[in-house]
Amino acid sequence: MDDKYFDIAELVSKYLVNDLTDSERERLMEWVKLSEKNGAWFRSVTEEEFVRLKRQELKAVDINQGWFSLLGKKQQERKRVLRMCLLKYAGIFILPVLALTMYFFMHEEQSTVPTSVAQEILPGVRKAILQMADGSSVLLHARQVDTFKEKDGTLIDLNGESIVYESNDTSGVQVAIYNTLTVPRGGEYVLTLSDGTAVHLNADSKLRFPVKFVGDKRVVKLEGEGYFHVVRNENSPFIVEVSGMEVTVLGTEFNVFGYDESGEVRTTLINGSVKISSEKNERVCVLSPGEQAVFNKENGQIEVSEVDVSYAIAWKDGLIRFRDRPLKEIMGFISRWYDVEVVYKDEDVKDYLFGCNFDRHATVLPLLELFQSTGTVHFEIVGKKIIVSK
Secondary structure (H helix, E strand, O other), rough: HHHHHHHHHHHHHHHHOOOOOOHHHHHHHHHHHHHHHHHHHHHHHHHHHHHHHHHHHHHOOOHHHHHHOOOHHHHHHHHHHHHHHHHHHHHOOOOOOOOOOOHHHHHHHOOOEEEEOOOOOOOOOEEEEOOOOOEEEEEEEOEEEEEEOOOOOEEEEEEEEEEEEEEOOOOOOOOEEEEEEOOOEEEEEEEOOOOEEEEEEOEEEEEEEEEOOOOOEEEEEEEEEEEEOOOOOOOOOOOEEEEEEEEEEEEEEEEEEEOOOEEEEEEEEEOOOOEEEEEOOOOOEOOOOOEHHHHHEEOOOOOEOOOOOHHHHHHOOOEEEEEEEHHHHHHHHHHHHHOOEEEEOOHHHHOOOEEEEEEOOOOHHHHHHHHHHOOOOOOEEEEEEEEEEE
């Protein structure tokens, strides 16, 4: 993006707080008079109504968090200057909002993602497939209300937004039978196990679990991503098996990211404690709240670090939230959640770092246009396919 947008935006920021020098004011007014378009933009952003309108239009995007990481390596010095300006004028305006708005205003056609059809790519919804012990399957969707009974007497209650298992077996028979909940691409679902443990499954994920826990362990198997809020039971540890790794807890909250296409499994602890172990490595790691363990599937190594857990669980809270992450990772999330195919014309763009804080229940187009406004990537939507290029 041309530096002139930032320069003019900075002058307007000073104008709004009456902090312009005489020479700066003269330079700004000269620019305003250069063209009708310049004048129209200046009038629009200096009206009182502008602040309210911009908040409504950009409410899905965290500019502070996402903008700077989108600028790329070539803008490092500019980032430093903008942060200083933000600190000075944050009470009145966010400088990057001005620059972004100006860019869209001056280059509306360039910042629009071309689409082959007038069809929005919609976000995911509550849906899943439940496979019963006898092999039969039940399609689950939002607002569905029903009750099933497994062969051991366990009640399965569909309350419209989630599925709840309630043990109703008084026979004393200790035989585990299993169900599998599969959440397809473009979906999410919440499951409450028979012990009261709640599991929120992300798109393209699967959980295999006993309808009633028996014995001295509570073991489930995960594929994909899940957020677990485990009910404490000191006599029966809860174990999540995922990609050759085990997460063992007594009672806690944590997130596990372990999609097959990823070369790692990330376990992020919210509160309590968890133990991480694997078949490939004798090392056992115990996490404290705010820590994340990254398990390398290839060599079995486990690395632990402190993280901002809000990024790991943002999806559960209805956000697409990343900070300085490769575009490939972000587009992988978009592909699963919006159920679209992502095609790269240029492999290099996969490693470009981006950041965002976006409403995951909004259509995907505004997020793509924000990324594209950096001038580093280009998107084209063809049906249910997103084509990415330099």
